[in-house]
Amino acid sequence: PETILVSELANRMAERTPDVIKSLMRMGLMVTGNQAVDADTAELVIDEFGHRAVRVSDSDVEQVIDQVQDKAEDLRPRAPIITIMGHVDHGKTSLLDAIRKANVVSGEAGGITQHIGAYQVKTESGALLTFLDTPGHAAFTSMRARGAHVTDIVVLVVAADDAVMPQTVEAINHAKAAKVPMIVAINKIDKHGADPQKVRTDLLQHEVVVEAMSGEVQDVEVSAKTGKGLDNLLEAIALQSEILELRSNPDRAALGAVIEAKLDVGRGPVATVLVQNGTLKRGDIFVVGEQWGKVRALINDKGERVDEAGPSVPVEVLGLDGTPAAGDVLNVVSTEAQAREIADYRIKAAKDKRAAAGAAITLDQMLAKA
Ligand code: GDP
Ligand code: MG
Numbered sequence: 470p471e472t473i474l475v476s477e478l479a480n481r482m483a484e485r486t487p488d489v490i491k492s493l494m495r496m497g498l499m500v501t502g503n504q505a506v507d508a509d510t511a512e513l514v515i516d517e518f519g520h521r522a523v524r525v526s527d528s529d530v531e532q533v534i535d536q537v538q539d540k541a542e543d544l545r546p547r548a549p550i551i552t553i554m555g556h557v558d559h560g561k562t563s564l565l566d567a568i569r570k571a572n573v574v575s576g577e578a579g580g581i582t583q584h585i586g587a588y589q590v591k592t593e594s595g596a597l598l599t600f601l602d603t604p605g606h607a608a609f610t611s612m613r614a615r616g617a618h619v620t621d622i623v624v625l626v627v628a629a630d631d632a633v634m635p636q637t638v639e640a641i642n643h644a645k646a647a648k649v650p651m652i653v654a655i656n657k658i659d660k661h662g663a664d665p666q667k668v669r670t671d672l673l674q675h676e677v678v679v680e681a682m683s684g685e686v687q688d689v690e691v692s693a694k695t696g697k698g699l700d701n702l703l704e705a706i707a708l709q710s711e712i713l714e715l716r717s718n719p720d721r722a723a724l725g726a727v728i729e730a731k732l733d734v735g736r737g738p739v740a741t742v743l744v745q746n747g748t749l750k751r752g753d754i755f756v757v758g759e760q761w762g763k764v765r766a767l768i769n770d771k772g773e774r775v776d777e778a779g780p781s782v783p784v785e786v787l788g789l790d791g792t793p794a795a796g797d798v799l800n801v802v803s804t805e806a807q808a809r810e811i812a813d814y815r816i817k818a819a820k821d822k823r824a825a826a827g828a829a830i831t832l833d834q835m836l837a838k839a
Contacts, residue, residue: 471614472505482520492517497638497675507610507639509646539718539746547717548589548597548781549710550619550743552609553654554640555626560656563693564626565602571699585741586729587783588770593700596707599743599781603728606639608795613647615796617726619743622709623651624702625677629663629690633671641675650713652687652705653679659692717780722801723749727757728783730793738762738789742778742799749784749801750777754808758797759815761808762789 475493479486479502486502492514493500500506506514515522553561569588586602601619603609612619623644627637644651653672655665669682678684687705691698723744730740740757742749749755753764765788767775778784786799790812793799802808 471508471610473508473511474503474505475500476502478506478511478514482515482518484518489514489518496642497633498635507606507642508614509610510639510642512646513642539721543718543720544716545719545780547715547779548599549621549706549713549715550599550601550781551622551624551706552601552603552620553624553626554606554609554643556628556631556634556636556640559626559628559631559634559637560693561626564624564654564656564691565600567693567696567699568600568703571696585768585770585783585785587741587743589782590703592703592707594704594707596703596710597781598703598706598710599783601728601743603795606636606643609643609647612726612728612796615794615798617796617798618647619726619728619745620647620649621713621715622706623647623649624654624706625651626654626656627668627672628657629655629665629668630657630660632667633675638675641677650686650709651677652689652702652709653677654702655688655690656693658690659695659697665690715781717746719748719779721747723747723753723755723778723799724801725749725799727793727795727797727799729795730797732792736787738792740786740789740793740797740799741783742786743783744778744780746780747801748777748779749786749799753801754803754805755799755801756808756811757789757799758793759812759819760789760791760793760797761805761812762786763805764788 475489476486479489490500490502496513512522553565555561568590587599588602589597589599591597625640627633655668657663658665669679669688672679673682677686679686679688681688687709689698689702689705691702724746725742725744727740728743733739749764751764751767755762764786767778768785769775770783
């Protein structure tokens, strides 16, 4: 993930390093000038000093392919996309597993085996929710850095037998920087010594005021182990999703984000794509990062072949000419020639960028020697 030294951050803002350290302390991070902070945290600091952060990204040909403006009347509700974050061992993986298992109808094709890095569940009240199975702040940050905004709601897991920890603070900073609403899942309430109230008061110090403390952030007590409270968590997410009024247009060329990709021995390059707008169909021609392809097959989260995937639906895509990277954006285009042209352009742009970076290093090395 992208990071920056605290001293370098101060330098670029033309502020004093101790002032930047103080600002980070107020966010709950104890660092020295020689330590690095991640890009999201840096962005919050930059905001606090009243400067504007500019993240360098290659917006090369995006303009060409992303010009379609959806008309209001074409927009339909879509499922929210949820990422679970929190400190290591607080129960992210357990919670994802528990939610998946609780929602699998016995005998369903594939059972509870995990097929792809995301899955959809239906709540008691009938709302569809899409969970990203890539917990981890690095994944969240690198996707954001690549321009993929694949999270509508962050579920912050905090273990009730522990406390707010450094990665909890990091997750809070990520959610705030991305302006994504948070729901706090106070986990492990089955354990002896669990103290959910301590979690709530701890969070106050990080300006997260949960509903039980008269704030606006929903908090739900859960146990990934016993399943207690999981329904409440799902309903809290559904409620938050309604407030967000998430809409997209299923009747347009698909736009999506790669959440993972690999080279499969039998099937060739395979990408798991989360469709964000439009509907991805078999036979569609697309460009994704520096790769392009034609959809040969689509496989859903239950391992079934499907003909199409609409907004917020995760699918495995077969038919790529190479393996893209997580966070790459997929765009359906009209012709193979167009797809190839855009992919070639990006390959060349990336090469130029690397060459420029190489030259800069050489110059630095020369200066260092002089
Ligand atoms: P992650 O690092 O955040 O993904 O945490 P894990 O899901 O791997 O959980 C870390 C440990 O806590 C594992 O040993 C889990 O079995 C345990 N754990 C997770 N959730 C609960 C819970 O609700 N109750 C109890 N008692 N243990 C839990
Ligand atoms: Mg885990």
